[in-house]
Amino acid sequence: MAMGPAGGDVVDPDAAIVVEATSREPYQAQHSPADAASGRGRASRVLLHSWAFWVGAVVAGALVAIAVLAPVIAPHGPDEQFRENLPASGQALGPTSDFPLGTDRQGRDYLSRIMYGTRTTLVIALVANGVAAVVGLAVGLVAGFAGSPGLAVPGGRRVGVPVGSALMRLTDLALAFPIILLALAMAAVFGRSVALVTFIIAAVVWATMARIVYGRTVSIKEREFIEAAQAVGSSTGSIMRRHFVPHLVPLVVVYTGLGIAATVLFEATLSYVGAGVPRGTASLGGLLYEGAGFWQTDPRLVLLPGIVVLTFVLAFNLVSDALRDALDPYHVGRQ
DSSP, X not given: OOOOOOSOOEEEXXXXXXOOOXXXXXXXXXXXXXXXXXXXXXXXXXXXXXXXXXXXXXXXXXXXXXHHHHHHXXXXXXXXXXXXXXXXXXXXXXXXXXXXXXXXXXXXXXXXHHHHHHHHHHHHHHHHHHHHHHHHHHHHHHHHHXXXXXXXXXXXXXXXXXXXXXXXXXXXXXHHSOHHHHHHXXXXXXXXXXXXXXXXXXXXXXXXXXXXXXXXXXXXXXXXXXXXXXXXXOOHHHHIIIIIHHHHHHHHHHHHHHHHHHHHHHHHHHHHTTOSSOTTOOOHHHHHHHHGGGTTTOTHHHHHHHHHHHHHHHHHHHHHHHHHHHHOHHHHHHO
16 A cells, blocks of 8 residues: 655655655645535535445445354354265265355365454454554554654754654565565464464554554645644644544555455465464464365365455455545545
8 A cells, every 4th residue: 555646745754654745645634624525515415426436335235244254144053064076086066056166175175264354354444453453543643743853852942853764764664574484483483363364464454554544644734724733832742633534544445455365365365374373273374374275176265265365465455445535635625
């Protein structure tokens, strides 16, 4: 996830964040509260007439419903084995009336495994991206707003403390670290678990979110209404809460949606390299990993979870792209 250049200047070369030019400043930041409310109304109309949003929302909603209701609607338990139904050759059973999508090589119903796998992957994606959004919003907002505050030292002088640069260097470190190597090392030390996968994904996503929020915060900080709030004596907390957060939340929502789609692929990658969820636990990545060795003899074991992963990613990308078109200040400002 990254914000593309909008023809603007680099506000902080050290952080390498490109923000909007003056002609593309946040729409809400240039208008009164009434105009901001009107902008939200226009955003609602954009979503109402967006076929991509509705297609993505329906498909994503169906996947979420399947994940939530898996214990109720799944024909069998995810680990329930029916070895007596397996052919004598030991191959997985193909689709039958009792097993609509067949079984895996252990005799477990594949439809039930996919339903529970969708549930596991969705939980990982939501929790990891929720944590990353909160941490990234906090770090990016503090870094962008604080900048280099002055610290009084003996002698009556004030020395700038590079708070913003220090936090951005932390995000650089998080982004530069070889995450697959970290995942393999942590899996070897702590053992594979759903919690570990969630932590690793959150550790990757928060830094990207922090950079995005930082760039937008620096842009908003230069606006006149922030200077006016400071001139009348508003506290730092009040300024952040009333003027920054409302502008940043839509941005965070959009990129969190994109992050959920990316997380599904990343979870599959971790499982494929042996650092994902524990063996036997149903997850979309785990099913791909288990079926990869039989893609020539039984491609169904790879194609079915792969189709679900593809559908998952496309649905959340459609919703997130539509939200970005509706909530992006520059886009709304051109309506």
